[in-house]
Amino acid sequence: MKKLIVALLATTAAVSAVQAQEFTPRAYLGAGVVATDYESRVPGATSADIDTIKASAKLFGGYEFTPNWAVEVGHTDFRSADIYYTLGPVNASGQVDGRSTYVAAKFSSPLTEKLVGYAKLGMSHDVNELSAINSSLSRRDSDNNAYGALGVQYNINQDVAVIAEYERFGGTRDFGVRPNALTIGAKYSF
DSSP states (O other): OHHHHHHHHHHHHHHHHHHHHHOOOEEEEEEEEEEEEEEOOOTTOSEEEEOOOEEEEEEEEEEESSSSEEEEEEEEEEEEEEEEEEETTEEEEEEEEEEEEEEEEEEEEESSSSEEEEEEEEEEEEEEEEEESSSSOOEEEEEEEEEEEEEEEEESSSSEEEEEEEEEESSOOSSEEEEEEEEEEEEEEO
16 A cells, blocks of 8 residues: 555656646747727816727737746837817817837736636836827827736637736826726737
């Protein structure tokens, strides 16, 4: 009986060691569609109205050091939106535009055999621009902010996966892209 228990323990230890060696650190690239909303405020304006919820493109890439830990960088170029506002007695219009670039640590944990949950925490560099068409009000804000995301990943196979995530790019702004975004995308690991 002792020999059987020792054999079982040795086999379990050997299988665990093989599974740990199966993971090879690797890089990944991905693309996604980001849905976000725009702030309908303009500094100094008495009223403002803006096109809402736009879909934009996102590119990202990362490196998985372990099955649980990775580092990721990404860039989202938010589509511009038309804005109409009243500044004093003048009705004016313009466009708002924004973009964000981030770097984050990523922690992943398997939920099922193919489904993985993850969280990202890092820093983003956010740029928002307001270009007035028929007034002198133009403004550009650029700032570094905290970045965070929660998401799920469905592994189609060992190399291809689809993702869905909620992202937060810093805090509330006076104008431009709101800091909350929903992303649907795909990634390829190599």
